Amino acid sequence: MTEPGLRQRKKDSSETSATPKNVTHAGGDKISSLGNLYVWVLLGAGLLIYQFPNIAKAPLRLFLGQSGRDTHLPGVRPNSVSTFSADIPKRDAVVEAFKHAWLAYERDAMGDDEYHPFSHTGSNLTAAGGIGYTVADSIDTMLIMGLDDEYQRARTWVAEKLSFDRDAEFNTFETTIRVMGGLLAAYHLSDQDHLFLEKAQELADRILPTFETDSGLPLSLVNLGLKEGVPDMDNNGMVSTAEVATLQLEFRYLAHLTDEDIYWEKAERVMAVLRAARMPHGLASIFLSPKEGRFMTASIRLGSRGDSYYEYLIKQYLQTNQTEDVYREMYDDAMTGIHNYLVQTSISSKLIYTAELNPERTGQGELGWRLTPKQDHLVCFLGGSLMLGATTSGALLHPVSVPPRLEELSEVGKRDWKTGVELVKTCMATHETATGLSPEIVHFRMPGDEVENYAASKGNMPSDWYIKGSKPGHPPSLDARYILRPETVESLFLAFRLTGDTQYRDQGWAIFQAIEKHCRVDSGGYASVKNVDQVPVEHEDKMETFLMSETLKYLYLLFADASVLPLSEYVFNTEAHPFPVFNPSFRTGFS
Numbered sequence: 001m002t003e004p005g006l007r008q009r010k011k012d013s014s015e016t017s018a019t020p021k022n023v024t025h026a027g028g029d030k031i032s033s034l035g036n037l038y039v040w041v042l043l044g045a046g047l048l049i050y051q052f053p054n055i056a057k058a059p060l061r062l063f064l065g066q067s068g069r070d071t072h073l074p075g076v077r078p079n080s081v082s083t084f085s086a087d088i089p090k091r092d093a094v095v096e097a098f099k100h101a102w103l104a105y106e107r108d109a110m111g112d113d114e115y116h117p118f119s120h121t122g123s124n125l126t127a128a129g130g131i132g133y134t135v136a137d138s139i140d141t142m143l144i145m146g147l148d149d150e151y152q153r154a155r156t157w158v159a160e161k162l163s164f165d166r167d168a169e170f171n172t173f174e175t176t177i178r179v180m181g182g183l184l185a186a187y188h189l190s191d192q193d194h195l196f197l198e199k200a201q202e203l204a205d206r207i208l209p210t211f212e213t214d215s216g217l218p219l220s221l222v223n224l225g226l227k228e229g230v231p232d233m234d235n236n237g238m239v240s241t242a243e244v245a246t247l248q249l250e251f252r253y254l255a256h257l258t259d260e261d262i263y264w265e266k267a268e269r270v271m272a273v274l275r276a277a278r279m280p281h282g283l284a285s286i287f288l289s290p291k292e293g294r295f296m297t298a299s300i301r302l303g304s305r306g307d308s309y310y311e312y313l314i315k316q317y318l319q320t321n322q323t324e325d326v327y328r329e330m331y332d333d334a335m336t337g338i339h340n341y342l343v344q345t346s347i348s349s350k351l352i353y354t355a356e357l358n359p360e361r362t363g364q365g366e367l368g369w370r371l372t373p374k375q376d377h378l379v380c381f382l383g384g385s386l387m388l389g390a391t392t393s394g395a396l397l398h399p400v401s402v403p404p405r406l407e408e409l410s411e412v413g414k415r416d417w418k419t420g421v422e423l424v425k426t427c428m429a430t431h432e433t434a435t436g437l438s439p440e441i442v443h444f445r446m447p448g449d450e451v452e453n454y455a456a457s458k459g460n461m462p463s464d465w466y467i468k469g470s471k472p473g474h475p476p477s478l479d480a481r482y483i484l485r486p487e488t489v490e491s492l493f494l495a496f497r498l499t500g501d502t503q504y505r506d507q508g509w510a511i512f513q514a515i516e517k518h519c520r521v522d523s524g525g526y527a528s529v530k531n532v533d534q535v536p537v538e539h540e541d542k543m544e545t546f547l548m549s550e551t552l553k554y555l556y557l558l559f560a561d562a563s564v565l566p567l568s569e570y571v572f573n574t575e576a577h578p579f580p581v582f583n584p585s586f587r588t589g590f591s
């Protein structure tokens with residue numbers, strides 16, 4: 001967390017114990033294939049060592065036991081289906097919020113990568129100069145909201161000022177999803193304004209050298225000026241799973257637009273390596289070796305460094321109009337692993353959540369896996385993602401009804417739908433705080449937990465979960481923050497489009513009002529909150545770029561007419577940039 005380029009990372013800012021220093025190496029510096037085998041044979045035993053009563057299959061059984069009797073899918077309430085027409089006052093309130101954010105940034109920091117609303121200044125990711133981090137990330141939202149004047153000024157900035165000739169190291173993944181993704185969506189939504197495609201392609205060409213490793217897995221960092229991949233030595237040169245597997249929608253769409261195979265091949269190669277490296281049980285650890293193309297013994301989780309790997313499995317399948325079965329197979333395999341090992345039920349309110357597995361030495365020096373009941377806010381993408389997967393990959397016919405009917409989904413589809421609905425509910429439960437905002441990380445109580453863990457948090461915390469390390473009278477832990485993240489409203493948007501159930505609009509509106517009340521800065525912009533369970537709030541002087549690209553976009557779409565960016569025609573990249581579904585003209589798929 002020392003280099004400027006690294007501090008900006010979105011997906012790992014919540015990282016706590018699972019730093020690379022904790023990547024356990026089985027016997028020496030390098031994991032041998034024998035070492036790997038040994039580790040994985042022990043996975044089952046490790047789970048037994050750290051066994052808890054409600055582990056793994058219990059939630060599944062609970063679900064399957066019910067499914068025969070239901071006539072409706074869970075989460076589908078009869079008579080709750082709205083007309084899908086826009087809720088105009090609420091939609092317009094979100095547009096007003098976007099303008100409050102954008103106009104302050106434009107006034108104080110136009111062109112800078114990031115914005116600090118209290119000091120009224122901007123900053124760049126590196127001293128070599130900005131790369132349009134905020135501008136490129138925000139343009140498609142302006143186009144979707146119909147903000148023509150703002151759009152024209154942003155376009156002029158891209159035409160006249162945007163440069164990628166910066167001799168400094170940038171995060172490969174963040175630059176791809178935010179800047180390249182933003183430019184590609186702007187190209188599509190502006191009716192093919194070529195400026196955006198040229199800029200996106202120039203950026204892609206500067207990123208391509210990162211893929212030149214022994215395995216084909218891209219390096220974590222890129223020097224955009226020198227056009228060189230740079231290993232991330234903070235992580236021993238290892239690459240994270242989410243980062244290498246969350247470039248595919250962008251590079252594949254660029255290949256489709258330009259007819260250049262190279263973008264397709266580089267992105268697809270990564271997926272072939274991941275498939276070949278498959279770990280037993282369908283699980284994926286969060287680090288890979290770019291030399292050998294193998295998973296390292298590291299945490300297994302759906303939060304930082306893991307999250308969007310799963311998101312992009314289903315979305316790659318959807319991007320090419322459900323023509324590439326390999327992604328559907330990889331997705332199903334991963335979801336089964338998640339259900340078998342990570343899906344848990346909380347002890348009193350029976351909330352469904354996902355835990356993490358962390359490698360750990362036993363007293364005898366053997367490797368086991370400790371189940372940690374920790375869920376990042378980042379994991380809240382998964383509820384909506386599972387519902388989307390259930391109605392496509394898990395459907396017996398296409399398209400399914402809205403809401404889907406029980407008989408339209410396969411057994412796996414029903415399983416994923418139910419878990420998805422429950423996870424959205426759980427994420428809403430993590431908003432039951434003094435501010436109505438949810439923290440960066442929650443821990444769930446386990447049977448036999450020391451009481452002090454949660455007694456230490458404030459009295460109004462629900463008993464099922466708590467914010468670790470948050471004690472009254474002490475500075476709040478980093479887990480207690482809300483940094484304007486989108487994942488819960490992203491799931492609410494998907495859940496609403498797939499069910500038409502107005503409860504999801506109501507929940508999204510409650511979150512929007514909490515953001516307005518606690519994050520809005522009077523003089524312009526929005527700021528992160530240091531402790532979601534304390535009022536009045538203390539702020540952090542930062543407005544993350546994903547507020548304008550994701551959080552406000554998904555809220556807008558939640559209240560917009562459902563014909564705006566229909567899910568049957570678009571996939572959203574992990575930064576909420578929409579790309580159209582297409583039938584590929586490339587050779588695709590691999591085995």
Ligand SMILES: *[C@@H]1O[C@H](CO)[C@@H](O)[C@H](O)[C@H]1NC(C)=O
Pocket residue numbers: 111112113122123124128129130
């Ligand atoms: C960010 O980089 C741009 C381009 O080099 C530069 O014009 C601007 O002054 C920089 N902003 C800050 C705050 O350093």
Ligand SMILES: *[C@@H]1O[C@H](CO)[C@@H](O)[C@H](O)[C@H]1NC(C)=O
Pocket residue numbers: 321581582583
């Ligand atoms: C996707 O495939 C269906 C047929 O399976 C076809 O009707 C539809 O036009 C395709 N969509 C696109 C965007 O190519």
